[in-house]
Amino acid sequence: MTASASTAWANRARSATAFLQPPWPALSAIALVGWAVMAWARWAPQTLSFCVDPVGAAVSLHAPDPHLLLAMNPPGPLLGGWMVMTVAMMAPSLAHPVAHVRDRSFRRMRAVGLTGFAAGYLVVWGLAGLVLLPAALSILSLGLSAWTTGVFGVLVVVVWTFSPINRACLRACHRTARLSAFGLAAVLDCTRYGLTHGAACVGACWPLMFAPLLAGDLHIPAMLAAGAFGLGLRLQCLRRPPVRGVGLMRRSDAKRVSLSSPPCAPASRPS
16 A cells, blocks of 8 residues: 555544544534434424425415415414424534634533524524525425425536525635633623624525425425435535536635544634
């Protein structure tokens, strides 16, 4: 085995074992809890809703009554399902910012800082849901077939993935923030970091959350595929420069964030 081949093999092995180090296991467990809640909700459909009701949307086409629309698609369960969907799909992609908050916080401030970051991040995705859920409901109200709306969702993902805006948002997803060490300033900095990172994440990943809403009975498989695709984009954006023309990151930018070390390798952190 040549030196270059052995180095490549060592890098791959090190990258594989990095997924067993914090914060990957905790984030994976949180994502699994989200998936478990969604699986449970399929047996208790009155508690949470993870996609707009196409039957209700079709009815609203012929009887455009806002009260009927709300009755068929209650805002509370719909938004609650959206937040659980966000946790299940997006938690694994937060390893880099979570590690940054953890490594830059004193031990006694770590839980508070992570809570502030999570709150800011989820607030942004909640606001995005207030836009994307009505948009999905409007599309389903056109009475199109499930295949037509599904193909439309896939086209939205493809077009956005190759767009310059998506590339800029992915770059922003890997920016870190200066975090204060003490008191209220530390909490506010972590919360602000959650807000800014959430905004960048929404800009990059909103089609991956939007497309499953249009998938009908294939909603859960579409979520799995979209989540895996989004995580792959984030890791590819970190590890290597993309092929020219793909909307991920410029080659010069990729050099600055290219990882010869495993993703989110633990840095020296304050005790």
